[in-house]
Amino acid sequence: MSLLLGGGYAVPRAMAVAEGGLLTHELKASMRQAAQLVTQGAPLSTALADAGIANAVDLRLVRAGERSATLPKILDTLGDVHHAAFSVRVERAARLAEPLLLMLVGGAIGGIVLLMYLTIFDLTGAVR
Numbered sequence: 590m591s592l593l594l595g596g597g598y599a600v601p602r603a604m605a606v607a608e609g610g611l612l613t614h615e616l617k618a619s620m621r622q623a624a625q626l627v628t629q630g631a632p633l634s635t636a637l638a639d640a641g642i643a644n645a646v647d648l649r650l651v652r653a654g655e656r657s658a659t660l661p662k663i664l665d666t667l668g669d670v671h672h673a674a675f676s677v678r679v680e681r682a683a684r685l686a687e688p689l690l691l692m693l694v695g696g697a698i699g700g701i702v703l704l705m706y707l708t709i710f711d712l713t714g715a716v717r
Contacts (some may be wrong), residue, residue, distance in 0.1 A: 600698035601628045616642070633660070 593603035604624040611617045619640040626636035634651040637643040643651065647667055654663030 591668060594664065595661035600633055663675045 590603045590607045593598065593606055598606070601624050602619055604627065608617050608624070611620060614636075619642050621641035623636040623642060627633055629642055631639070631651075634643075634648050634655060637651060638648050650663050650667060651660070654660035669695055682683040
């Protein structure tokens with residue numbers, strides 16, 4: 590949204606475009622509700638609060654951006670903060686999943702080797 594607002598889009602139009610990038614239906618519905626509130630004349634911070642989209646810190650920053658006419662910059666900063674938090678979560682999940690996947694692959698390879706040896710031992714037992 591920060592790029593759209595910085596480029597001259599009106600807030601409701603920027604929210605409609607940003608809605609297309611949301612992944613869940615719940616978030617899309619909340620964004621639609623917030624856009625309707627903005628269209629009716631509510632400030633962006635109030636609309637986001639009523640729709641339950643932003644947390645308290647985000648709302649305070651958006652309010653500050655509305656008052657100081659630096660909303661695109663504030664939204665860009667919030668995007669960076671949330672991107673960094675998301676990256677940390679993904680990295681933690683990968684750190685947890687990597688050893689589990691390694692053990693799974695090792696177990697599968699070990700099982701295949703064990704089955705090969707059992708087959709070889711059965712063949713050698715049948716020859717005798």
